[in-house]
Amino acid sequence: MSFELYYWDGIQGRGEFVRLALEEAAADYIDVARRPDGMAAMMKLLKSRTEPHIPFAPPFLKDGDLIVSHVANILFYLGPKLGLAPKNEPLRFIANGLQLTITDFVAEVHDTHHPLSTNLYYEDQKEAAKQRAADFITHRIPKFMGHFERVLAQNPQGNKHTVGRGLTYVDLSLFQIVEGLRYAFPRATKDIGKRYPALVALHDAIEQRPNIEKYLTSERRLDFNESGIFRHYPELDQDA
Amino acid sequence: MSFELYYWDGIQGRGEFVRLALEEAAADYIDVARRPDGMAAMMKLLKSRTEPHIPFAPPFLKDGDLIVSHVANILFYLGPKLGLAPKNEPLRFIANGLQLTITDFVAEVHDTHHPLSTNLYYEDQKEAAKQRAADFITHRIPKFMGHFERVLAQNPQGNKHTVGRGLTYVDLSLFQIVEGLRYAFPRATKDIGKRYPALVALHDAIEQRPNIEKYLTSERRLDFNESGIFRHYPELDQDA
Known part of the structure; x- marks a missing residue:
């Protein structure tokens, strides 16, 4: 089924x-x-x-x-x-913890354009959004991305994957985080390959996986747009 | 250990x-x-x-x-x-889903006093906080509390517990949600017993459990205060 x-x-x-x-x-x-x-x-x-x-x-x-x-x-x-979770059961709770950190980060991405209310249009909370987005770029991107870079660096099984020695759904989600940040904040993420090399290398490896490549070029993969979580509003972007 | x-x-x-x-x-x-x-x-x-x-x-x-x-x-x-999770394994994912809805709600509670940045004091984002808190009281409390009331009403095992027929950690977390909302927003929550009767009945039942009662009157239970998630700022509270 x-x-x-x-x-x-x-x-x-x-x-x-x-x-x-x-x-x-x-x-x-x-x-x-x-x-x-x-x-x-x-x-x-x-x-x-x-x-x-x-x-x-x-x-x-x-x-x-x-x-x-x-x-x-x-x-x-x-x-x-x-087949996208660690085989070792305790490691599944590590993977879940990482995914929940990603969840929190995604909520913060959303709140850069909706800091006051999900019931108001972006245009009606733009000034607050500018403040929140500036804080997000200055403080929150480095905090979260730095954390994931460190997670990769400290993985005892090597820095090709976030948890354990094989691919998990956490790696796939981090691919999406890098994609989304680059779409929404091209200026702020200009140098992320230098700042977070293992994370961006993971992104690049995921992008080349055959099933992912097939998906990304299919009609099933929608483009980013200004109705989603990651939205590109140039006035919210700035150099990091 | x-x-x-x-x-x-x-x-x-x-x-x-x-x-x-x-x-x-x-x-x-x-x-x-x-x-x-x-x-x-x-x-x-x-x-x-x-x-x-x-x-x-x-x-x-x-x-x-x-x-x-x-x-x-x-x-x-x-x-x-x-012994605080459903015995039935699929129901554990139901419990986890409910707990993640609570997690989201807790983040929204936090953002009523910190809508722009966790790096700024409340006093430096008070105007945005007033807007966010008003929206929270008008839209978000009813949405979340109404959901949990409905979860209780639709539980096939009865409305004494959120999932399955026995006590789970989800019930305990909902007790804390009711406690916290009443502390932070006494005006907005004045009538919650009438609006969400099953939820408040669950709260009252948890409060009377012997180990919880013992805990709540012990020194281990700290008072709510204005450094936590649930903060009482009268200027953010209003009648619902």
């Missing part, structure tokens, strides 16, 4: 971290909301008064009757099934 | 969600940073250049050599060991 991924159509957004894992593993999955009537099916589940376990928001994954919500939780669940 | 919890001294903060689980289970644990030289031990781990798996930030839990970071991940790890 296919996995069913539920996420908003039209953006990469948070769903993309799940898609990259499914695509790398060439898993059998349906991107429900991109199908005819898919949005209606997603809204029906979100609003259901009879489902025993309702998700708070997309993305969520349906595997048979089980609905798993939140990116890190979906990846924790899928990782072993897709 | 004792579990070692590492978290900032002086506040309940995010560490409190882990403490409540450890206390309910009467687990053998050390709250490291509250011991003499504990802060130094925590900083040493955070800054270590030799640890194979470094946490991004407190709280983290050390169990032997394994360091597990992020509240939801710690609880996912501890839950089965403490």
